[in-house]
Amino acid sequence: MNALKKASNVTNTFAKKWAEFVIKFKWPVLITTLILALGLGSQGNMEFDGDYHVFFSESNPELEAFDALQEKYTKDDNIVIVLSPSNGDIFTKENLIAIEELTAEAWNTPYSSRVDAVTNFQHTSAQGDDLYVDDLSYESASKTDAEIKIIKEKALKEPLLVNRILNEKGSVTAINVTVRLPGEDSAKEIPEVTAFIRGAISDFQEKHPNFQVHSSGLVPLNTAFFESSMRDMMLTMIMLIIVIITTLILTRNFFSTLATLVVVLFSIMSAIGFVGIMGIKLTPPSSVFPTMILTLAVADSIHILITMLQKMRKDGYTKKEALAESMRLNFMPVFITSLTTVIGFLTMNFGDVPPFWDLGNITAFGMTMAFIFSTTALPALMAILPVKVKEKKETTETEKLGWYTNLGLFVAKQPVKLTLISIAIISGLTYLATKNQFNDEFINYFDETVQFRSDTDYISNNLTGIYNVEFSVGSGESGGINNPQYLKKLNEFEDWLDEQPEVVHVNAFSEVARRVNRSMHGDNEAYYNVPSNREEAAQYLLLYELSLPFGLDLNNQINVDKSETRVTVTIENISSAEMIAFSKRAENWLKNNTPEPMHTIGVSPTLMFSKLGFRQADSMFKGNIIALILISLVLMFALRNFKLGLLSIIPNVTPVLVGFGFWAMYKAQINTGMVIVFGMTLGIIVDDTVHFMSKFLRARRELGYDSKQAVIYAFETVGKALVTTTIVLLAGFAVLSTSSFALNSYMARITVIIILAALIIDFILLPSLLILVSKKSETKAPVQELKPQVQLDK
Known part of the structure; x- marks a missing residue:
């Protein structure tokens, strides 16, 4: 005491x-x-x-895995511009002209490396032994109504477009702008891209008021984070006034x-x-x-x-x-x-x-x-x-x-x-x-008052999901992606993914292989499957790559030595636990149904x-x-x-x-x-x-x-x-x-x-x-x- x-x-x-x-x-x-x-x-x-990226420590294993995937392919961020014409039909001459104009303008986006749209989709066809790869709808102003009708039929049957760039009804479409930010100064680079895109959208809406425009993607996500920071800083002034008044009332x-x-x-x-x-x-x-x-x-x-x-x-x-x-x-x-x-x-x-x-x-x-x-x-x-x-x-x-x-x-x-x-x-x-x-x-980090949230909700409800999981599926050898056994297993994985209830779209190299194989056989639907001969598969891939225009190559899907391919799965907006469970389920499928070189883990910002x-x-x-x-x-x-x-x-x-x-x-x-x-x-x-x-x-x-x-x-x-x-x-x-x-x-x-x-x-x-x-x-x-x-x- x-x-x-x-x-x-x-x-x-x-x-x-x-x-x-x-x-x-x-x-x-x-x-x-x-x-x-x-x-x-x-x-x-x-x-x-x-x-x-600031939300993840350098030792975060999910971030390490995601960075490793981006090093194998193209390191990129994106902006998705979604267009909804008031007449509910993308495939009219006026609407295709407008989409073509905005697609061309999107190529001017700072740091842009690729622009994907319904108009510049690389459609394959064959004449004899020659493979032709063309924009689905180039020079839309010169198209007749009959030609536009054919374009619509092709587009709505294309797995790489539907539920990704185009909805099933053909009433909503997207322009996906891929940018490769240098990463030297995100405080400068992201606002620069954002300012350009917002300006382009504003000009487009002024010229084409019949379109509703929404945007999402990783760059708008980063912008939403930045703008939220600025708004929350402003709350300090409101709080300061409240504290002064409260203290004055209580202390008198x-x-x-x-x-x-x-x-x-x-x-x-x-x-x-x-x-x-x-x-x-x-x-x-x-x-x-x-x-x-x-x-x-x-x-x-x-x-x-x-x-x-x-x-x-x-x-x-x-x-x-x-x-x-x-x-x-x-x-x-x-x-x-x-x-x-x-x-x-x-x-x-x-x-x-x-x-x-x-x-x-x-x-x-x-x-x-x-x-x-x-x-x-x-x-x-x-x-x-x-x-x-x-x-x-x-x-x-x-x-x-x-x-x-x-x-x-x-x-x-x-x-x-x-x-x-x-x-x-x-x-x-x-x-x-x-x-x-x-x-x-x-x-859900943002409430409905934030434009990024409301735009993203619209896109999820009317076109495609914005959550995804990516898999880098290896073959175990250089050039192994042309191995028929690899392509067959990759195709099976793609089909299994498509059957999952939460999956909206699957983008896999096996789909490209099937399309090219069909085209090389006179567009005969009986050949809409992966090639069964390795030499043929390699030749078809080389022919296809040589036919692609600059900026629309397969570097975002195939690694340099052609030993791995990237599978991107677009998912509905599901909870964190469901997202993790889906990724684990896919990883287990690969373990149980494919050879060891094809075993991999799911990665993506969403999963992180x-x-x-x-x-x-x-x-x-x-x-x-x-x-x-x-x-x-x-x-x-x-x-x-x-x-x-x-x-x-x-x-x-x-x-x-x-x-x-x-x-x-x-x-x-x-x-x-x-x-x-x-x-x-x-x-x-x-x-x-x-x-x-x-x-x-x-x-x-x-x-x-x-x-x-x-x-x-x-x-x-x-x-x-x-x-x-x-x-x-x-x-x-x-x-x-x-x-x-x-x-x-x-x-x-x-x-x-x-x-x-x-x-x-x-x-x-x-x-x-x-x-x-x-x-x-x-x-x-x-x-x-x-x-x-x-x-x-x-």
Whole structure:
């Protein structure tokens, strides 16, 4: 006990002396912190990276496999422009002319390497021993109605067109623009391509208003990521206004609001400097760091300010006395909550998604600076500003029993009953939490207000799927793709894929081999199969390749030494788990039905995103356990009580379980952004627990109260501050929940539920448990007769 008292005295003495130092040297302290904030802020350099690759670490096995596939073939990204004429028929002269014009313009796209459209589709035919490969509809203006009718019949029978470039009715078509970005500066290259495509579409619609135009693909996906980052940065301004108004209403003091604003701005400036110093490029998840810091930094200031104003209003302290006493009471709790918040955000580094590493590190640094500014700039500024409050008039005993006192009395009277009810509710919601499932469809990263999402949904419903899985199927030898046995097995794989319910389209070399074989036999349908002779197959392939125009070769399907071919499977919009299951099913089919050289794994950005949530969850599990242990150890040390430190785990963990329980009733789906919520909110939740328990222990140790009196004292002294900080936190995350980017909005929505649950649990379950586990001592007065304790700590 002597050791505990000694530690407590050391902490109190340091906090008191620190407060006196800051108040005495207020101007030098304020100027020093201003220079520090401006110095760090001057290093700020916020660059944005919208490339979807940023979501995957360099060691991500799916990314490694995908990069390996792109090295074998052409490394490319794409833009799909989908055209829907108002007359519902692509095959009219006017519509084909328009499509031909836009196809020609699409070749001017920066970094373009290939343009595929219905008009320039390479149709094969034969005359004698000669193979002819021509555009399906070249010079459409000169075509007669009869010729256009024949073109339509050919197009609607072509497997490489239907459900890929053309829908089954011939009412919707696509122009697929393939670009090979140098990859030197995605912040320049992607906007350059996007600007050109948007300009081309705008000009096309002005000239041909009878067409609806939608666009999707990997380049628009990257653009959507970039634009989401910019929009979410703008939420910071909205949040800043809300924080100012909320703080002003709750503290009822203009100068307190001004001081809070200074701390927040200093913290954000410092974090921006950290971004520049570390060379971090912002992404949609990491771009919300100003809102995070803004929301969280307010909590430190609120606790110090509300205690100070309470001392001035209720206890008659002078401004400097109240400021010094508030610093003494709150220095250690604010330090502990800042430390646990930093630990919580640093656990994001255990995950497998680099943008969340950046968010965690930037916010952790910002919260460290927020603590420094809250204990330097804030008290210095409050010592300078002419803060005045109206002293509370003497009131009757009944009036003295305020809302927080009555809540304390309510809890103190029935701790057993409240504990049992709380445990029952929490248990039920914890069970529901297990019903949540991972689903990381990258299309659902954006809500319907984002054009990329609405365009992609239209394309999926009216033309083709935008999810795909790719397989690089090897033959085991150079030139082996002409081996009849290889072609036969490849053909069987293509047929099996076509039979799968989720498959929309299959693009495989075996289809090219069948078409050329048929053409080389006078377009006889009996020869619509893969060649049975290796020499013939090699000759046909060479003839076909020589007939293809520049830019429409087979390099995107066949590797350099003709030992492997690329099979691209277009899939319906299915869940992450279904996507992974399909890929595994296809891999198993190859293992069971083909020779070993043909065994391969499925890869694609779609599959990478599908596996991302599961990989992130596995990675974060260890991080969350470490964070929980570290935070519990910090609390045990800070509270100087092993039993209460252990007890604190309950109110720190249960809000997260409650949050995911409610989420199961709301969405029942978890994405990558929500996996980090446990570690992130753990640090935030601790704020309520630490402040409540520190006031409870102060009442027990310094004022000699029993457990029930101490609980009431804690409600009276810290209840308002906890409610105030919770309201600010709720406001901040509520603003973030309006983000059009689902990783951010879903994370914010569940955080709102968790923060609200944390306050309720800390007001109901925590005090009940504190009463039940505290050592019994002589009760000074019956609970019903307890009076407010605000005068006793003077």
